[in-house]
Amino acid sequence: MTFTDTLLFLRAWLRGPSKIGAVAPSGAALARLITRDMGPRSGPVIELGPGTGVFTQALLDRGVPAHRLALVESDKTFASTLMQRFPDTRVLNMDADYLGITEPLFGIERAGVVISGLPLLSMPREKVLTIVDGLFSRQLRKDGTFHQFTYGPRCPLPPHELRELGLEATRVGSALLNLPPASVYRFRRRRSVSLAI
Numbered sequence: 709m710t711f712t713d714t715l716l717f718l719r720a721w722l723r724g725p726s727k728i729g730a731v732a733p734s735g736a737a738l739a740r741l742i743t744r745d746m747g748p749r750s751g752p753v754i755e756l757g758p759g760t761g762v763f764t765q766a767l768l769d770r771g772v773p774a775h776r777l778a779l780v781e782s783d784k785t786f787a788s789t790l791m792q793r794f795p796d797t798r799v800l801n802m803d804a805d806y807l808g809i810t811e812p813l814f815g816i817e818r819a820g821v822v823i824s825g826l827p828l829l830s831m832p833r834e835k836v837l838t839i840v841d842g843l844f845s846r847q848l849r850k851d852g853t854f855h856q857f858t859y860g861p862r863c864p865l866p867p868h869e870l871r872e873l874g875l876e877a878t879r880v881g882s883a884l885l886n887l888p889p890a891s892v893y894r895f896r897r898r899r900s901v902s903l904a905i
Contacts, residue, residue, distance in 0.1 A: 738883035739766035742823055742855050742892045745880075750821050751776030752814040754847060756804045756839075757825040759786050761793050767823070768794075778813045780804050805835055808842020818849035824856045828864040840865065840873055844897065854895040855880070859888050865895065874898050 739762050746753070748771040758764050758779045768774060774796035781787040787801035798813070804826060812818055822843050828836050843854055858864040863877050870877055876899075880892040 735762075735883070735886045736766075737885040738857060738890050738892070739763050741881055741883045742857055743767055743770055745894075746821060746823075747771045748773065752778065752817060752819045754778045754780060754807075754813060754819045754822045754843075755825070756780050756822060757782070757827075758790060759783075759825055761790055763823055763825060764790070764794055764797065776814075778819070780807065805838045805842065808838060808846050810846070812847055818852065819847050820849060820852050822848060822852070822854045824854065826856070828856060829858060829860050833869075836865075837869060837873065840875075840895070844873065844875070850897070852896070855892060856895065857883075857890045857892045859890050863893050865893075870895075 742763060743766040746767060751772050753767060753772055753776060755763055755767070755777065758781055761779075764777065764779060767777060774794060775798075777794070777797040779787075779790050779794070779797055779799045780802060781790055781799065782801070782803045784801055787799055790797070790799045800813070802810075804824075807813075826839070840854065844852075848854065856864055863870075863879070865873070865875070865877060874897060875895045876897075878894045878896075880894050882889060882891045
């Protein structure tokens with residue numbers, strides 16, 4: 709994490725505190741945790757709210773090819789920074805809630821993994837449900853997984869929302885060295901739910 713990245717985050721947070729969940733980029737411990745099950749065969753991968761690209765770099769370090777990464781970033785300054793830092797990835801300057809109505813980002817091949825740095829706890833619940841439903845109905849393949857970190861003490865999708873979306877959650881672990889400490893959850897379709905994709 710550089711001073712420039714921290715400054716970018718602070719400015720973005722001041723512009724829109726509800727859109728930016730932290731005043732500084734995620735740390736290396738959280739990046740390792742959220743990407744630990746990923747590698748060259750995980751792709752294609754969609755990253756939501758990549759900010760300055762801490763998780764993006766961790767994915768590349770784990771062998772995910774850059775051309776198999778789609779970075780969805782609503783903040784124009786962050787999107788521009790990502791294009792400069794990761795020119796071989798696909799950067800989309802758009803809001804994640806459009807993913808349910810746009811064409812799949814990788815065409816006929818659906819994403820195997822979505823990683824999210826979105827501040828789900830500070831977003832309107834209807835928007836959260838729209839984003840998650842759009843990922844599973846339009847972007848992820850049948851066995852695809854959605855990985856989300858949270859600063860909260862519990863799963864960012866409560867049981868009634870998981871039931872409504874037909875998902876199950878697994879707590880992957882905690883990054884206590886992150887500032888603030890964070891936990892990572894993995895979401896997938898419930899085994900009994902069968903969707904044709």
